[in-house]
Amino acid sequence: MYNKVFGDFPDELAWREQMYDRHRARDGFRLTLALDGDRLLGFAWGYRGERGQFWPDLVAETIPGIAAEWIGDHFEFVELAVEPTSRGDGLGGRLHDELLDGLTGKALLGTTSDGSDPAVRLYRSRGWRTLGMLDSDRQVMGVRLPLAGRS
Numbered sequence: 001m002y003n004k005v006f007g008d009f010p011d012e013l014a015w016r017e018q019m020y021d022r023h024r025a026r027d028g029f030r031l032t033l034a035l036d037g038d039r040l041l042g043f044a045w046g047y048r049g050e051r052g053q054f055w056p057d058l059v060a061e062t063i064p065g066i067a068a069e070w071i072g073d074h075f076e077f078v079e080l081a082v083e084p085t086s087r088g089d090g091l092g093g094r095l096h097d098e099l100l101d102g103l104t105g106k107a108l109l110g111t112t113s114d115g116s117d118p119a120v121r122l123y124r125s126r127g128w129r130t131l132g133m134l135d136s137d138r139q140v141m142g143v144r145l146p147l148a149g150r151s
């Protein structure tokens with residue numbers, strides 16, 4: 001399902017070896033799944049992010065003004081996806097909320113800069129705000145946990 005939504009790995013083995021196995025070994029890894037029987041409808045995952053990892057270092061170097069406040073011991077919200085035919089029914093929001101449930105402190109994510117994108121709208125509606133731009137197409141968003149009204 002990952003490739004159906006994001007389409008950026010040649011096959012499942014490459015996805016597993018180059019991304020998923022590395023991510024799930026990280027501190028504080030969390031995974032939330034939406035299942036209909038054994039059919040996967042959606043997923044979200046993240047982990048504790050630290051300086052020394054590729055993405056936090058890239059953010060710190062590109063947007064130095066946010067490093068001290070936001071980077072280090074933050075929760076990194078890495079992926080959120082709902083299968084195309086199951087979208088628009090609240091599943092993405094529930095996966096988002098469940099992944100962050102019980103966490104405190106800072107959370108960060110990288111996403112498109114397109115404010116009309118469904119994911120960006122979802123994040124904004126949950127309190128995430130833009131912290132800066134990685135480039136003209138990609139922004140970094142942050143939120144303080146617990147989410148307001150969702151402790």
Ligand SMILES: CC(C)(COP(=O)(O)OP(=O)(O)OC[C@H]1O[C@@H](n2cnc3c(N)ncnc32)[C@H](O)[C@@H]1OP(=O)(O)O)[C@@H](O)C(=O)NCCC(=O)NCCS
Pocket residue numbers: 005079080081082083086087088089090091092093094110111112116117118119121122123125
């Ligand atoms: C982003 C995504 C997970 C949303 O899943 P979903 O199940 O459709 O989301 P929900 O139905 O829970 O919607 C939650 C909120 O998202 C926003 N949203 C979702 N779909 C939207 C759309 N088509 N247009 C505008 N806003 C939308 C709304 O703010 C909505 O709030 P509402 O419930 O008050 O209307 C899904 O569109 C997806 O998998 N997209 C492709 C992958 C992706 O971009 N992931 C994020 C990578 S950073």
